[in-house]
Every structure is written in C-alpha cells, then in structure tokens.
Amino acid sequence: EAGVTQFPSHSVIEKGQTVTLRCDPISGHDNLYWYRRVMGKEIKFLLHFVKESKQDESGMPNNRFLAERTGGTYSTLKVQPAELEDxxxxxxxxxxxxxxxxxxxxxxxxxxxxxxx
Amino acid sequence: DQQVKQNSPSLSVQEGRISILNCDYTNSMFDYFLWYKKYPAEGPTFLISISSIKDKNEDGRFTVFLNKSAKHLSLHIVPSQPGDSAVYFCAARDGGGSEKLVFGKGTKLTVNP
Structure with a gap:
C-alpha cells in the first residue's frame, strides 16, 4: 500500500510569489488533514477534509491560504502571496x-x- | 498558549536502559492522547495511543501512562535501542468532537550504543 505522498519535497520561493503544495492520500482514505510545523515549534493543525468537504478549517492562518480537494482524492494547498512567516x-x-x-x-x-x- | 507541553527538548540514554518521555497538558477536555515518532526528513509515525478512560496502554517495548489528575502522560521505552533515536511528539485530541490534534514541540531521544 502506497503511503501519503506529498509534492514537492522542497520549495524555495520569494516573498510575494505563489506556491501550491500537493498531497495524495492513501487510496480510499476519506479523511485528509493539513498540518504545519514552523521553525522547530509544535506541529499545528490547519484543516480537515472529509472527502471533498472542509470539515474543519479553524487552523488556517489567514486568507492567503487556500486548500482544495476536488473530487475527494488529492488535495492542494496554495499560498498566495507567500510571506516570510509561512x-x-x-x-x-x-x-x-x-x-x-x-x-x-x-x-x-x-x-x-x-x-x- | 501551548496546551501540550514537552518540557525536555532532548534526552539521551544508553542502549538497553529505559527511556521516559514526559508530556503535560492543560486542557481538561482532551480525551485521547497519542505519541508519534519522527525521523529526519520523514513525517510523524504513529506509535501508541491512550484514551482518557484508561491509565495505561502497552504495546511491546512501548508503554504509555496517563495521570489525569496531574494532566500528565509519559512514554516508556524498554529496552531502548539505537533505532529508537528520533523526535517524539506527544499529541492530544480535544474531546469536543473535533478530529484535530494538538501537538507538543517534541523531545529528541538519542539512544547511545
């Protein structure tokens, strides 16, 4: 069974640019979550999808972050425009x-x- | 304000001895606790969990103890092995129906041969 796959593994961008992260969950998994760890701090919850629906997005830091899960399979997390603290x-x-x-x-x-x- | 605290950023033990990793929490609504292990450049891997209705759960070399009155849990690894060297995260779920986890900052365990 393939695990959860994320692309890219690394991304370096300039402040103000846009970046899109992708996640392919384990096949058949309805629940998908995004978390973030900033500079050696704790891992923090961002949001939770059940299939294509956002179940909980209480952890999204601001409206520069947009998560989607069209079709209930893979998910993308877009940051636009990116800031240093991201x-x-x-x-x-x-x-x-x-x-x-x-x-x-x-x-x-x-x-x-x-x-x- | 941190709700899950791992006050020891690092711990070093000798192979074969016991490793004890500690975690404190402040939210009395937490109803489920987990430990995750993380190697560099990898994602956290589930290790062991415990429900708030229990005070102990054991799985092979790993045992988690929960003291609800003290809002404290600990992970015991016996015997410790060099392959156990990793960062260990304590995590908790808010019992209010949310599926999100609240993590501590992690403790880096080094097991010396």
Whole structure:
C-alpha cells in the first residue's frame, strides 16, 4: 500500500510569489488533514477534509491560504502571496475513517519544506 | 498558549536502559492522547495511543501512562535501542468532537550504543 505522498519535497520561493503544495492520500482514505510545523515549534493543525468537504478549517492562518480537494482524492494547498512567516514544513495526513477509531490511525506524509526568502 | 507541553527538548540514554518521555497538558477536555515518532526528513509515525478512560496502554517495548489528575502522560521505552533515536511528539485530541490534534514541540531521544 502506497503511503501519503506529498509534492514537492522542497520549495524555495520569494516573498510575494505563489506556491501550491500537493498531497495524495492513501487510496480510499476519506479523511485528509493539513498540518504545519514552523521553525522547530509544535506541529499545528490547519484543516480537515472529509472527502471533498472542509470539515474543519479553524487552523488556517489567514486568507492567503487556500486548500482544495476536488473530487475527494488529492488535495492542494496554495499560498498566495507567500510571506516570510509561512516558511516551515507542511504535512499532510490521511485516515480511513475518523482517526480516533483505534483501527484508523492517522498516516502522515513526509512533508513539504517551504522556504520563503 | 501551548496546551501540550514537552518540557525536555532532548534526552539521551544508553542502549538497553529505559527511556521516559514526559508530556503535560492543560486542557481538561482532551480525551485521547497519542505519541508519534519522527525521523529526519520523514513525517510523524504513529506509535501508541491512550484514551482518557484508561491509565495505561502497552504495546511491546512501548508503554504509555496517563495521570489525569496531574494532566500528565509519559512514554516508556524498554529496552531502548539505537533505532529508537528520533523526535517524539506527544499529541492530544480535544474531546469536543473535533478530529484535530494538538501537538507538543517534541523531545529528541538519542539512544547511545
């Protein structure tokens, strides 16, 4: 079974540019999450999709961030325009059902390291 | 304000000995706790979890203890192995129906041969 895949693994952009991160969850996983870790701090929740619907987007920092999951398969996270403080590692995770079901752990991808200069 | 705190940024132990990683939390609504292990350039990997209705959960060399009155949990690894060297994150779920996890900053464990 392929794991959660994220593209690109690294991205370096200038302040004011646009970047789009992509996440391919494990096939069949309805639940998809985005998290972010900034500069050695804690990993913070951004949002949660159930299929193509946004279940919880309470962690999105501001309207420069747009997440989509058209068709309920892969998801994209666009940052436009990027600011210096957006630098960090963006993780995507997926689960078959609600992860809190003991048999449905949350599987994380390797992350996209974003550097805004 | 951090709701999940891992006050030790690093821990070093000898191979074969016990590793104890600690985590404190402030939100009494947390109802589920997890430990994740993370190697460099990889995503966090689920290790073990515990529901707030329990005080202990064991899986092989890994045991998680929960002390609700103290709002404290710990992860014990016995015996520690060099391959256990990684960053360990404590995480918690808000019991208010949300599926989001609140993470600590992590503790870097180094197991020396």
């Amino acid at each position: 630098s960090g590692v963006y993780f995507c995770a997926s689960s078959l059902g609600a992860w809190s079901d003991y048999n449905s752990p949350l599987h994380f991808g390797n992350g996209t390291r974003l550097t805004v200069t």
